Amino acid sequence: MTILSFDFLRPLLLLCVLFAVGGITAHQIVYSRSWHQPLDVVVYPINADKSIDTHNYINTLSSDTFTEINDWFTAEARRHKAAIPQPVHVSLGKRVKSVPPPLPVDQGVLRTIMWSLQLRYWVFRNTPDDDSNLRRVRVFVAYYQGDDDKPLAHSVGLQRGLIGVVNAFGHSEQTKQNNIVITHEILHTVGASDKYNFFGGPDFPHGYANPHRQPLHPQRYAEIMVGRIPTSPYSSYMATSLKSVRMNALTASEIAWYD
Ligand SMILES: [Zn+2]
Incomplete structure (x- = not known):
């Protein structure tokens, strides 16, 4: 006889995760928005459609791909007379093999909370390095070849956990537009x-x-x-x-x- 089914355990596990991440979250929000030093942003690429074309596209990426994001933040900080001269530093991280849990179609409050906890657990399991995450934003970019007439799922940026999930086309002519989406999600993580x-x-x-x-x-x-x-x-x-x-x-x- 099974007393503890997985269905019973899952909410309990999520509750544990909730308490564990609560303390970290408060720290992250304060530090990420203090702007005393550049905010580190790491972009982790994912071959989301497991295709050879996407694999090859990811091979063309380097930290230089995202330099224009750094430059854009620097120019905007100057225009707005922000105290920090270089607000962000974006670099390319290692590839991630798994895809993040999909955003629920029905975005009720409870489903969204459950999804955000699942996502944060997924991020905890799939961050491919051991650096501290208190002061850095992690952006997971799921690349697809896609169908021309089919839009990709929405991208999201969560202030809680400093996590971005971007769905993007893995085509070189799309790189500059992808950088707009990555920048948009970085800004969500710091409160925009x-x-x-x-x-x-x-x-x-x-x-x-x-x-x-x-x-x-x-x-x-x-x-x-x-x-x-x-x-x-x-x-x-x-x-x-x-x-x-x-x-x-x-x-x-x-x-x-x-x-
Ligand atoms: Zn948005």
């Missing part, structure tokens, strides 16, 4: 919020890089927490690289760049 409107476009004024521009449209830049450049109140297009993306004052204040 999404700035989409109901239709998934830029919310005015918060989702605009320059809401005071005259005339307002077309905008020259996308705000990083939307990633789309508004051309009219009802239309916008995806930015293709960080060159056409900026951070507005609201996002800068959310990540504690102002005193």
